[in-house]
Amino acid sequence: MSLPRPIADSTPSLLARGYGWLPDRMRRAAVPLVRARLLGRRAVALRGPDAVRFVYDERNVRRHGALPEPVRSTLFGHGAVHTLDGEAHRVRKAMFLSLLTSREGIGDLVGHATGAWDAAAARWAGQGRVVLFDSAAEVLTEAVCRWSGVPLPASGAGPLSRDLVAMVDGFATVGPRHWRARAARRRRERWLARLVEEVRDGSAAVPEGSVVDVVARHRDADGEPLDSRTAAVEILNVLRPTVAVCWFVAFAAHALHRWPEHRDRLVEEARREDRETGGAYAEAFVHEVRRFYPFAPFIGGLAVRDLSWRGRPIPAGALVLLDIHGQNHDAGLWDEPYSFVPERFLDRPVERDELIPQGGGDPAAGHRCPGEDVTIALLRALSVRLARLAYEVPEQDLRIPLRRVPTRPRSGFAVTDVRPHGG
Numbered sequence: 410m411s412l413p414r415p416i417a418d419s420t421p422s423l424l425a426r427g428y429g430w431l432p433d434r435m436r437r438a439a440v441p442l443v444r445a446r447l448l449g450r451r452a453v454a455l456r457g458p459d460a461v462r463f464v465y466d467e468r469n470v471r472r473h474g475a476l477p478e479p480v481r482s483t484l485f486g487h488g489a490v491h492t493l494d495g496e497a498h499r500v501r502k503a504m505f506l507s508l509l510t511s512r513e514g515i516g517d518l519v520g521h522a523t524g525a526w527d528a529a530a531a532r533w534a535g536q537g538r539v540v541l542f543d544s545a546a547e548v549l550t551e552a553v554c555r556w557s558g559v560p561l562p563a564s565g566a567g568p569l570s571r572d573l574v575a576m577v578d579g580f581a582t583v584g585p586r587h588w589r590a591r592a593a594r595r596r597r598e599r600w601l602a603r604l605v606e607e608v609r610d611g612s613a614a615v616p617e618g619s620v621v622d623v624v625a626r627h628r629d630a631d632g633e634p635l636d637s638r639t640a641a642v643e644i645l646n647v648l649r650p651t652v653a654v655c656w657f658v659a660f661a662a663h664a665l666h667r668w669p670e671h672r673d674r675l676v677e678e679a680r681r682e683d684r685e686t687g688g689a690y691a692e693a694f695v696h697e698v699r700r701f702y703p704f705a706p707f708i709g710g711l712a713v714r715d716l717s718w719r720g721r722p723i724p725a726g727a728l729v730l731l732d733i734h735g736q737n738h739d740a741g742l743w744d745e746p747y748s749f750v751p752e753r754f755l756d757r758p759v760e761r762d763e764l765i766p767q768g769g770g771d772p773a774a775g776h777r778c779p780g781e782d783v784t785i786a787l788l789r790a791l792s793v794r795l796a797r798l799a800y801e802v803p804e805q806d807l808r809i810p811l812r813r814v815p816t817r818p819r820s821g822f823a824v825t826d827v828r829p830h831g832g
């Protein structure tokens with residue numbers, strides 16, 4: 410099977426255009442399939458619920474060998490669950506799902522996060538200027554360490570939170586941000602591998618059933634425990650994305666600033682229902698934050714064999730991308746996709762393969778994010794707290810550049826004159 414004509418490599422264009430690259434290409438294509446060449450490899454990009462089912466079918470697309478080295482050395486780690494297929498993936502994934510989907514476990518994590526937020530908010534009141542992105546990252550680092558059995562460093566949550574943020578911030582770029590991400594990963598993998606070794610030889614103790622305990626005792630599909638470095642990689646695959654919820658916290662602050670009517674509705678619902686962690690409206694708000702604001706641009710794997718998508722050939726070995734950002738703004742799926750309208754999620758159930766900010770399909774059977782319930786619960790509770798917090802928004806650069814991946818409000822969303830109890 411061959412492509413109609415040679416295609417120039419689009420990697421520089423992707424790096425330069427960021428979130429706009431794929432949706433722009435899609436807009437120009439007559440069919441929802443784009444052909445490109447990335448990192449020297451043939452690539453096709455798809456979108457839509459049918460494409461989700463196609464891409465998440467392991468008979469079509471597999472992950473082994475698909476992730477470029479710069480992404481493995483920053484964002485996910487070598488040997489991570491993201492890179493596995495078949496039985497090896499299912500067994501490793503079951504470990505994550507057991508840790509991340511129990512109602513009780515999520516409730517405990519949210520409790521740690523709201524406790525850390527309230528303590529931090531009391532401190533913010535005495536500070537001149539607070540950058541919400543950075544402060545939320547510290548709150549979430551403190552919470553996830555307490556919850557997962559990872560000892561909080563004596564220096565506090567700050568340096569660790571900056572390393573965890575760096576791993577996400579530097580995966581899709583060249584230059585200093587990328588080198589910071591690599592260094593942060595090396596440092597934290599070494600530190601957590603030592604912790605796993607100490608837990609295994611009995612010189613350190615962690616709570617039974619905690620993330621560190623479960624990962625240290627986990628056995629893979631081959632019956633073998635994880636080597637300590639891979640165990641560290643997987644512990645980081647809980648810590649790092651939990652802290653990455655700070656991107657959505659900054660976006661939630663941005664939304665409440667641009668469209669303040671949502672603030673009253675969040676506060677009013679929490680008061681009416683006596684639910685500190687928010688109700689149906691808070692959940693709809695969170696879904697809209699995850700849909701509307703750009704975070705993960707796309708996911709990808711390799712075509713297992715010669716495939717055909719809507720009659721169009723995809724050669725074996727091609728990189729198959731699912732256009733997450735584009736699908737979350739597809740006018741065929743969402744009315745007025747570029748308007749921020751949480752109510753859209755009150756009117757209809759969330760379809761599994763339509764809203765895909767954290768991947769699609771069934772998380773147990775494929776690679777969909779196992780932390781989606783955690784993300785929603787954390788963001789619900791913190792959005793309500795954010796809505797209740799009184800503060801001023803000083804002059805700053807709140808633009809969200811689409812060329813930067815991952816993006817965020819340029820200023821990180823700074824606030825002043827914080828009054829924790831609504832002034």
Ligand code: HEM
Pocket residue numbers: 490491492502505509646647648650651653654655657704705708709766767768769775776777778779780781783784
């Ligand atoms: C900050 C918000 C988050 C976003 C935007 C996000 C997004 C994603 C995306 C796009 C994927 C890839 C899906 C695929 O490859 O098909 C993924 C996978 C994953 N996420 Fe998340 N995630 C978030 C939060 C979390 C949290 C809170 C955790 C854990 C505490 C988590 C743990 C994971 C793991 C372990 C995987 C790999 C799953 C697999 O390969 O089977 N994520 N996430």
